[in-house]
Every structure is written in C-alpha cells, then in structure tokens.
Amino acid sequence: MENVRELFQIMTRRFGFLNKNCCSAGGCDISLVQSHILYEIDRQHQPSIQQVAEALGTDITTFSRQIQSLIKMNLVKKSPDPNDRRVYVLSLTTEGKYVATTIDQQCNAYLAEIFSHMNDFEKETVIRSIKLLNEAMSKSSLCCSTPIG
Amino acid sequence: MENVRELFQIMTRRFGFLNKNCCSAGGCDISLVQSHILYEIDRQHQPSIQQVAEALGTDITTFSRQIQSLIKMNLVKKSPDPNDRRVYVLSLTTEGKYVATTIDQQCNAYLAEIFSHMNDFEKETVIRSIKLLNEAMSKSSLCCSTPIG
DNA sequence: CTCTTATACTTGCAATTTGCAAATAAATCG
DNA sequence: CGATTTATTTGCAAATTGCAAGTATAAGAG
Numbered sequence: 001m002e003n004v005r006e007l008f009q010i011m012t013r014r015f016g017f018l019n020k021n022c023c024s025a026g027g028c029d030i031s032l033v034q035s036h037i038l039y040e041i042d043r044q045h046q047p048s049i050q051q052v053a054e055a056l057g058t059d060i061t062t063f064s065r066q067i068q069s070l071i072k073m074n075l076v077k078k079s080p081d082p083n084d085r086r087v088y089v090l091s092l093t094t095e096g097k098y099v100a101t102t103i104d105q106q107c108n109a110y111l112a113e114i115f116s117h118m119n120d121f122e123k124e125t126v127i128r129s130i131k132l133l134n135e136a137m138s139k140s141s142l143c144c145s146t147p148i149g
Numbered sequence: 150m151e152n153v154r155e156l157f158q159i160m161t162r163r164f165g166f167l168n169k170n171c172c173s174a175g176g177c178d179i180s181l182v183q184s185h186i187l188y189e190i191d192r193q194h195q196p197s198i199q200q201v202a203e204a205l206g207t208d209i210t211t212f213s214r215q216i217q218s219l220i221k222m223n224l225v226k227k228s229p230d231p232n233d234r235r236v237y238v239l240s241l242t243t244e245g246k247y248v249a250t251t252i253d254q255q256c257n258a259y260l261a262e263i264f265s266h267m268n269d270f271e272k273e274t275v276i277r278s279i280k281l282l283n284e285a286m287s288k289s290s291l292c293c294s295t296p297i298g
Numbered sequence: 299c300t301c302t303t304a305t306a307c308t309t310g311c312a313a314t315t316t317g318c319a320a321a322t323a324a325a326t327c328g
Numbered sequence: 329c330g331a332t333t334t335a336t337t338t339g340c341a342a343a344t345t346g347c348a349a350g351t352a353t354a355a356g357a358g
Binding site: 003004005006007008009010011012013014015016017018020021036039043056057104107108110111112113114115117118122125126127128129130131132133134135136137138139140142143144145146 | 153154158256267271279
Binding site: 214233 | 305306307308309
C-alpha cells in the first residue's frame, strides 16, 4: 500500500487553507479557530461549552475565553441552562448566524469549484468515499477522537 | 447536493485528532505544528526555510523561530546553500528522521485500523477518491493555496 | 563597477493564544 | 448534611503569532 498518510496530509492541509480563506463575512473578520467554533455551535443543538470544546478538541479553559471573545463580538450568546445551573448553553446571535452561514456558503462554493474539475461519476464517488471514511473513523475509537478524551 | 463542507469538516477534524495523537516518538514529545514541519522537511528535497513555510502556510518569521526550536531539539539541521548564501537549506538530523519516520508509521497504523472497517473495494475506492480530490484541488488555484500567497 | 532594488532570513517587540492549577458554583451521592 | 463530581471561570506563565525593522546576499540598471 502506498503512503496513505501522505494523501490525507496533503488533502487536509489544502482544506485547511480553504477554511482559512473563508474567515470573513460582511466586514467581520474572524480567526480560523473562531470559525470552527461558530460552525460547531451552529451544527449542534444548543450545546454546552463543554460539548463544543470536546468536539473541537480544545482545552476547556482556552475555550471558555474564546467564547468570551465571541460574545464580545456579538456573534455568540450564552444562556444559563434551566435544568442545570452549572451549565451554559451556547447559541449564535442573528449576526453570528449570518457570519456562520456566509462562511458555510463560501466554503461550499470553493468545494463546488473543486468538484467542477471532475465528472459527475467521480464527484459522486468522492462524496460517497468521504462518508465511508467518516463512518469508519467513528467506528475506530482508537484514534480520531480528542487527544485526551 | 447535500452539505459537502460538513463531510469535509468532520473528516479533517478527525484526521487532525489522529495527527495530534501521533506527536511523540521515543520519549520525544513535539507539538502538532512541529510534527507538520518535520513531515514537510522530510517530504521535500533539501527545502529552504521559505519553501517549507510557504507549503505550510505559516508566516515566515514565526517559521524561522519554529526552526530554531527544532534545531535546539536536535531534530533539524540548517545548512547554508552554497549557490545562494542568503538561503539556508533544511534537513532532518538522524534523530529528526527517526522521529518523523516513527510518527509516520503511527499515523499509517491508525489509518490502517480505520480502513480495517472497510472491505477491499471500499478501501481502494476511498484511496482513489482522495487522489482525485488532491488533483482537483491542485487544479483549483482559486482556493486551497496559502491564504496570502 | 556602483547604485538601486529584490530576496532570504533573523530579531524586537507586543498582542494573542495556550494550558495547568486553583477557584467558584451547582449538582449528585452516601 | 458532608463529600465528591461536574461545569465553568480566573490567575498566571509559557508558547505562538505577526508586523515592522534589521542584516546579509543576489541581481539588475545605468
């Protein structure tokens, strides 16, 4: 088998660049990390701080401060969980939702451009492959989860 | 088309975790960034500092200091380029080569474990798909290159 | 050849980001 | 109720970052 890691490494690096290129929306520049946070809050349903931190594999203290920044920027809202008063539930503000959506559209536009270099069959194959990969990775609890988790 | 970005985002995040889990070799712990640098120096043939920095999309001043750390750790060697005395050529020390190789093996072992959840056909399809993706991404100069480059 | 410009790399900051240890606050368990 | 666990926040101190400015070499113009 050829060097599979090489293939992954190059691909994820390129996708990382793509993400970095999609970090502003309507005059609002955010960092790559912040973009990931907005994405994850948007994806999960009213997640707690802990949940998002774990999903992204960041230290929770670091994450707590990142959230504080995003709240100051008026992109994220933090509401106390009525069921457990230790917990704060995160959600996007209208502005945050707008930024997240815009970034998502930019990313998807870039991806569409990438796929335009393939025919329909190749494109379908690639998308199906990534789904397969994600399933396989989720089955493998050995790795691919947070470093210390 | 479903949300393709979602698929990519999850996959690359997981692969990022995998990489983070592969950051030590024989008692030598390095950071994720340092692991990427070793990987890239190993991959390129006697690259200059500039070349590696560009490949990884890091600011060159930051990168210069990262290299200094790796030299102190005795993992990287910096030799003046005889053809152009402004340039320093990077290479791995024996120890650096050992660390890079060990990390590479760990990553590939994890990947093999992931692929063990698939049959041979699926596995071949996935690998071929990633190659396709890499080709398509390299054709697309729109994105996927360094943010400011 | 000299002067200007361009290139490769390094250093001086200053801001940001990081994570560990410890603190607070609330839930849960015995 | 007291002890333990869990969720989040703060106090640091270290590491990482990037811009601006510096050094050193190369290349091009006159």
